[in-house]
Amino acid sequence: MARIAVIGAGMGAMATAARLAVAGHRVTVYERGDTYGGSLGRHARDGFAFDTGPGLLHLPAVYRDLFVKTGKRPLEDCVDLVQVDPAVRHLLADGTGVSLPNASRGGVAAVLDEVFGAGAGARWSGVLGRAREAWDRTRRPLLEEPLWPNWEVLGREPYPALRGSGLLRRRPPTLAEVARRELGGPLAALLEVPALERGLAPAAVPASAAILPYMEHTFGSWYVRGGMRALATAVFERCRERKVEFVLGAQVREVLVRDGRAAGLLLADGTEVAADTVVCGAAPGPLVAPALRGGRWPGGAVPPRPGGPSRFTVFLALRGPRPGGTVHRTVVHSPDLAAEARTAFAGEHTERPTVTVLRPDDPTTRPDAAHEAVTVSAVCAPQGVLDWTDPSLVARYTERLLDAATRALPDLRERLLWHEVRTPADVEAATGAPGGAVPAPSLAGSGAAFLHPSNAAPLAGLYLAGGWSHPGGGLPHAGMTGALVTGLIVEGPDFRGSQ
Template structure:
């Protein structure tokens, strides 16, 4: 039985902790905050409740596997899962709107043909077939196995089988997601639909590889799910699974250093001056935090993959509304910007700025647990914004308030009479994300993607120090709830089975 110290209580870290405890190890989680969950938080006021981090659950099989492997108990026994249908509603720049059924190719094709014109559905359906090929080619090495020393095989060949495009007597294949949309979908609204999946993860579709096609494919193939009571309920269930397996949680305990002796970890040092010995350390923290804990240059990312740089953040506006949720309302509506290029230039330019007309995701869950009564509605707006360091002097408050107002204006295209219904609103900025997660500027990690010379891969879970492993969105296989859960499974496998571990079978 080994002593294992886990730094941070995010979902990936807790997934690793539960699996390691079941394997017979003595696991202690040190969390600097006063609660568990990492970015999966809840805000409550006046009988309203909101998720302030992720709000929908893709690929629930990852968490189903966690609960089966750590207690032979179905996920559905500990939380109530609801399949979101329609999966999403999209309001495009020209006013066209379409609702896409959940996990139904035929339904999606029919909906797109009806809303955008005959042939639109077929082009999107053909794109999903090619996206499936990219998924099949990369799923196991990219998501289900540790990042091996020969990771370069994921960095070179583009797995998406792009359709050849003839232009100026030359034939080319799409190298970026934006080119895929423009050349293969041939409708600016379909292109906007495709690109919105990348933007939601903080990726610029003009530079994201065509392999980013796996992002809409995952949603299409495995569906979109909601946890009754909000995603915080999933965090609660994972936390309770950990405690049931005798994982010890020490909240309010900030780790200030990782002890090392002869190239191997020896334990962790805490802010109160105490130290805790450990045979293994699992760090669920952002890259800058890990560098500080290990003395920076003393730690080298395993296999030469460096942490991603320049990841954007999210701005979240929580709206308490008078008036109940109308029947038939879509859970999720994406309101697309009227000027995609201007938005992308603002977000990903040399001097990142807040776009004047952002793309806004409007979340309207049908959940009585989130509102004081049936005569009120809880709505959440999210938009991608640049990652800015915490405004410790408050100088950025006016800019965030102005951007929140823009988001409310944009959301009004999807929610008639929105402004008149607002009782109050709360703005969650990148500074809040930074405080919750420790990521500089509130940056939010994207999922790992193949191709693009490996710049969208994440560092391996093993590190340059023996016995030190990384878990969560900033390590392989990257950001997003399913990927965080996968990282927990990979780290547990590497510790329990050693370097010969080859991933889940």
């Protein structure tokens, strides 16, 4: 039985802790904050409740597998999973509205033909068919296996070229080029928005990012009754059932190194914690770099990615009931997605942004049936690039999000009781992520520029879990790190992924 210290109590860290405990190790989690769950927080006021992080779960099989492998009670016995249908409603810049059914490619194609004209569904199905090929080529190395030692091979673009397009004659295409040439018109925005929502600029990411909408359409969109925080609570309780210990309010200052391997943690209060193995479930740069060869990530390894964009969120308490037939998730598109992606990540976006409006049909989110809780959010530059402690900046962004949200909620202003905001500075304070950055999922292509560090760090006894390591950010990807890190620790460096 090894002593394992886990830094952070985010979803990837807890998934790793539960699996390691089942494998017979003594696991202790050290969390800087006063609660577990990382980005899956919950904000409550006056009987209203809001998720502070992801509002939906895609690829629930990751957490089903976690619960199967760590106990007798399956996921569905621990949380109430609800399929969201329609999966999403898009309100395009030209005023077009389109609601896409959940996990039904044929249904989506029929809707697109109806809204955009005959042939639109076939073009969309063609793009997703090529995305499926990219998924089949990269699923194991990107999601189910530790990062290969020759990880550079993942720099090749897996998205197949459309015959006659000429896209691959000069260079591999970006997602924006695929959207424009294979779909065109307003339909192109449906392919770009899933990347934009994850903090990826469609004109800068490889065509393999088409995997993101493919995953949504194939595996569906799911909500957890009681809010997504309930999923974090279920994983936390599973950890406790497996005798994982949690130490909250424990800021980790650095990873201790003895005899060339990780040997424990130094806490902010000066306490030293001995451990045989350390798992870093937080952003690894500030914590891990000093322990590696003079503070530098060694050559030949994928270094930690610099902090990316964050999210600006507005919680809305509304008077009046949630109307029947209301869509759970609506995406209100910016007038210019390309301009938004160029500016929103690097500075102040002065136009109306692309916003996601979440309106769950969940009595636990509101004081009674005569009220409604709504969450509106948009991707934005992190703290540091902009000063999100500036009240005037916060006020401007709040108004831009509210203006955009009125396209989905025309009576928003009349129904508004109160609103609260969550800025990138608030995200940084709550999660510890530098600048409040939200990690993006790993992607193949672009010379491997969109990979994250391997789960086995270049220091014996040190491993990385969570969204800042392979295979990147997002609830499914973070959960996958649990199986990868556990396999590497239990089976050793010859572990080649789940079978």
